[in-house]
Amino acid sequence: MRNYILKRLFGMVVVVFLVLTIAFVLVRLAPGDPAALMLGPDATPADTAALRARLGLDQPILIQYVTFIGHALRGDLGRSLFFNEPVLSVLAHRAEPTAFLALFSLLFSVAIAVPIGIFVAYRRGTVADQTAVSGAMLAASVPSFWTGLILQRWLATDLGWFPASGYGGPDASFLDRMGYLILPSFVLGIVNSALILRFCRASMLDVLGEDYIRTARSKGMSESRVVLRHALKNAAIPIVTVIGLTFALLVSGAVVTERVFNIPGMGNLVVGAVLRRDYPVIQGTLIVVATLYILINLGVDLLYLLIDRRVRY
Amino acid sequence: MAAVSTAEDPGLLRSLAARPAVLVALIVFSIILACAILAPWIAPASPARMSVRARLSPPFGDYLLGADAFGRDVLSRLLYAGRVSLLIGLGTAVISTAVGIVIGLAAGFFRRLDAPLSRLIDAMMAFPDILLAIALVAVLGGSIANVVLALSIVYTPRIARIVRAATLVIRELPFVEAARALGSSNLSIMAWHVLPNIVSPVTVQATFIFAYAMLAEAGLSFLGVGVDPSIPTWGTMINEGRQYIDQALYLILFPGIAISFAVLSLQLIGDGLRDALDPRLAKDV
Numbered sequence: 001m002r003n004y005i006l007k008r009l010f011g012m013v014v015v016v017f018l019v020l021t022i023a024f025v026l027v028r029l030a031p032g033d034p035a036a037l038m039l040g041p042d043a044t045p046a047d048t049a050a051l052r053a054r055l056g057l058d059q060p061i062l063i064q065y066v067t068f069i070g071h072a073l074r075g076d077l078g079r080s081l082f083f084n085e086p087v088l089s090v091l092a093h094r095a096e097p098t099a100f101l102a103l104f105s106l107l108f109s110v111a112i113a114v115p116i117g118i119f120v121a122y123r124r125g126t127v128a129d130q131t132a133v134s135g136a137m138l139a140a141s142v143p144s145f146w147t148g149l150i151l152q153r154w155l156a157t158d159l160g161w162f163p164a165s166g167y168g169g170p171d172a173s174f175l176d177r178m179g180y181l182i183l184p185s186f187v188l189g190i191v192n193s194a195l196i197l198r199f200c201r202a203s204m205l206d207v208l209g210e211d212y213i214r215t216a217r218s219k220g221m222s223e224s225r226v227v228l229r230h231a232l233k234n235a236a237i238p239i240v241t242v243i244g245l246t247f248a249l250l251v252s253g254a255v256v257t258e259r260v261f262n263i264p265g266m267g268n269l270v271v272g273a274v275l276r277r278d279y280p281v282i283q284g285t286l287i288v289v290a291t292l293y294i295l296i297n298l299g300v301d302l303l304y305l306l307i308d309r310r311v312r313y
Numbered sequence: 314m315a316a317v318s319t320a321e322d323p324g325l326l327r328s329l330a331a332r333p334a335v336l337v338a339l340i341v342f343s344i345i346l347a348c349a350i351l352a353p354w355i356a357p358a359s360p361a362r363m364s365v366r367a368r369l370s371p372p373f374g375d376y377l378l379g380a381d382a383f384g385r386d387v388l389s390r391l392l393y394a395g396r397v398s399l400l401i402g403l404g405t406a407v408i409s410t411a412v413g414i415v416i417g418l419a420a421g422f423f424r425r426l427d428a429p430l431s432r433l434i435d436a437m438m439a440f441p442d443i444l445l446a447i448a449l450v451a452v453l454g455g456s457i458a459n460v461v462l463a464l465s466i467v468y469t470p471r472i473a474r475i476v477r478a479a480t481l482v483i484r485e486l487p488f489v490e491a492a493r494a495l496g497s498s499n500l501s502i503m504a505w506h507v508l509p510n511i512v513s514p515v516t517v518q519a520t521f522i523f524a525y526a527m528l529a530e531a532g533l534s535f536l537g538v539g540v541d542p543s544i545p546t547w548g549t550m551i552n553e554g555r556q557y558i559d560q561a562l563y564l565i566l567f568p569g570i571a572i573s574f575a576v577l578s579l580q581l582i583g584d585g586l587r588d589a590l591d592p593r594l595a596k597d598v
Binding site: 027031145146150153273275 | 334432433435436437438439440441442443444445447448449450451452453454524528531532535536537538548551555558559562565566569572573576577580581584
């Protein structure tokens, strides 16, 4: 097992290194001079030259690459051109709403999808089952920003149940701020619940057909005990995997949802950075999010060891 | 040739149509496709013609689906927008499938290339799709071709991963060994023996990518970082209509319904294809 963990850690280091390389190459895909692009058409040649020097773009590409990797490994992802602050601290200031938005919507989607998934797997082929499966497919087909705009208009503007947008003022308490996230988390949670529901239902169906379930029933065990104790426990692995995978979906969804509800998180930051051509911020966000994704999936794999004693690497 | 049943199978359409949901999806998607192709002939007006008097006219009056803030006919814009949205979805599906097959075959067939290519695929897939697409469009610029290119870069690893996994299995099968013993070159083994056997999973995945790419395009356009806002797509229509959501909900309602129908029907067709092409995969997922 120790070998497995070491192997996974080594693999992770390689992938993180590739993530850094992709982020480095990406900015240099720009047709023409990145410095000129960042400054826009009004920049003087002297300004452009100064920015080139500041970003190290006047160095040979190999030196640029080595410097970039060296800085990144020490946690230095460059400075934002717009905020004139280190990218990591710009991101850290925007992390709170995005992190809680992702967390709450994950909780929402698990709370919606897992019970329904178990129930309809148990009642396979009934109207409830078909409704849930079609509903999940519909939820995965409707753009989340569209659902967000409609629910915002209906539940927030018309009915006044939720704040329509924003994240409270600078003086808002933590609880106030979280109140602003309820509706956005729900919207994002619906979209993600589609994937979780399909996986949960499928893995429950697999497990419910196993011999040990029949044995448990023939022992006279109550149905709820069969489903909750025996079946759910064994269906947990695929469910945990898909929860790990939805992280990427949650981040993508958060970018768009933050825009709908005007939440000052990392998603809004990135979109703003694109419009302002603040390349270091775009690059830094990509690196941070991809690294988080890699770490979360490593965590999920290691979690298997705890959930299922049969898994031995 | 060692191919199992593939797309040429005459029973494919029949088995697709046997499931009512898939049949409905096929009909809906054909209608959407026909509307998009025929837009210049069936649209009641030019999508760009403005009329001050018609500003924000509600639906079911002079204009069947209303008019937007510039007095442009929503129905005509919806039809023309469908062309762009479907084109982006289809273009992304075709390019990412073609490139993904090449990368996946190389990784699955040549042991030396497997580790580096697989790690590269892992790294690409660590970026959330919208985020990577935003960054690519930001760098490349927001033309239709660049959005297709950006989304193709985002979705190529998905195809490559599936092709690699399938190739790893197929290259160990006896008929590949037989072909090798008969002196077939690597290239001809890949072309004649491996490729026909990965058509099914790739077709299914390409259908899903068509759907995802349309959703992603809408997301990019909604964020204002997709195609140029002057080009009508379903996403740019929602983005424009957003400002008038309190007076004219229909401005975002209709394009949203159009995207949802297109994506839903594609997903149902993808599911149907999976069941029809490969009964072994036909699980209740």
